[in-house]
Amino acid sequence: MESVDDAAEDRLAAAVPVGPRLALEIIEDGMVRSLPKWRDRLITHGLRVLDEQPAADISTITRGLVRFADTGDDQRSLVAEALRGALGGHAISRDTAARLQALIPSIAHEVGAGHNVQGLSHVRRRPEIPLPPDKAGKWDEFDDEIATHPVPKTTLVVLSRAADLLRQIAKQETAGEDAIEAIVIALADAEAAKALASALSHVIQHEAVLMRVLRDVVLPTVYRRPVGIKLRS
Numbered sequence: 645m646e647s648v649d650d651a652a653e654d655r656l657a658a659a660v661p662v663g664p665r666l667a668l669e670i671i672e673d674g675m676v677r678s679l680p681k682w683r684d685r686l687i688t689h690g691l692r693v694l695d696e697q698p699a700a701d702i703s704t705i706t707r708g709l710v711r712f713a714d715t716g717d718d719q720r721s722l723v724a725e726a727l728r729g730a731l732g733g734h735a736i737s738r739d740t741a742a743r744l745q746a747l748i749p750s751i752a753h754e755v756g757a758g759h760n761v762q763g764l765s766h767v768r769r770r771p772e773i774p775l776p777p778d779k780a781g782k783w784d785e786f787d788d789e790i791a792t793h794p795v796p797k798t799t800l801v802v803l804s805r806a807a808d809l810l811r812q813i814a815k816q817e818t819a820g821e822d823a824i825e826a827i828v829i830a831l832a833d834a835e836a837a838k839a840l841a842s843a844l845s846h847v848i849q850h851e852a853v854l855m856r857v858l859r860d861v862v863l864p865t866v867y868r869r870p871v872g873i874k875l876r877s
Contacts, residue, residue, distance in 0.1 A: 645670070645689055653841040654831050655866045659848040660859045662867070664692040665705075672708040684722065687712060691726035695733070695849075697856040698740045706747040707755065713764060714757040724767050732769035735778045736852050781847030781854075783811065789843035795835045803839055806830035810844070814854040819861050828865055 645667040649657035657663075667690035670676060676683040693705055713720040730741035748765040751757075769775075790807045809823045819827075830836040848855055 645686060653837040654834070655863055656831070656837075656841050656844060656858065658841055659844040660696075660855065660863055661692070664690045664696075668693065668705060668708050671712060684718075687719070687722055688726075691723070694726055694730035694740050694744070695737050696740060696859065697736055697852045698743045699856075699860065702740075702743060703747060703751070706744050707751050709744070710748060710751050710757050710761055710764075711755060713761045714752075714755070717760075720760060720764070724764055727764060727767045728769055731767070732773050732775060734776055734849055736849065736855065738775075739852070779850050781814070781850040783847060785846040786811075786843045789846065790839055793835070793839035793842065795839060799833050799836050802826070802830045802833060803836040806836065806840060807843065810840070810854065813857050813862075814847070814851045817853045817857065819857050824862050824865055827862055831866055 645663045648663045648666065649661040652658075655662075667686040671683060671686050671690060676686060691709075693699075699705070709723050713723045727741050727745065730737040732738075745765045745767070749762055752762045752764075786807070790803060793803070795803060806827045806829075809819070809826055813819050813823065830840060
């Protein structure tokens, strides 16, 4: 889980990782309940979902974290520290942590978690550490990455098209079928995918809409590409 998103530019894993969610699902399945060494490493990785834009499954994520926190003081402390860090982080992580905290009381009651777990809804950021300034995405640096990445002319066409569409998605908050197809085509080209992944590093943490649309609309198409031919070869 810790390395599944390494060097996975073809699905923009640095910008929209899948490892944290998979880690939380493994914990929720109970596969490492009796293996605290691996459980704690997985939850530490899984708590990185707090760096993402809130998703439709935030209730499911909250339920899993509440159940985990209810298994012991150390586990509850891990979740509390992650919330504290997120509440003191960039705007996207602050929003996600706050929404998750708002769900904790009702979900804790629903699953019968202890009073201490309900207290996670009152965790606050560390006041001695100032909040980072809210910034807009550095789209000039995004453009520079696209313009200077060495690619063949044929690749440059699909790369430029995909880059323009990512800009549009950030502004329009949606992606049509044509846009999804164009981005998927670019990601199928290794060099174009590297360029897009590098360029997105300058904007993704400050572009909540773009993060959400990529994660929930565009990239699921990439995740579900047939791989049978690769297995046979």
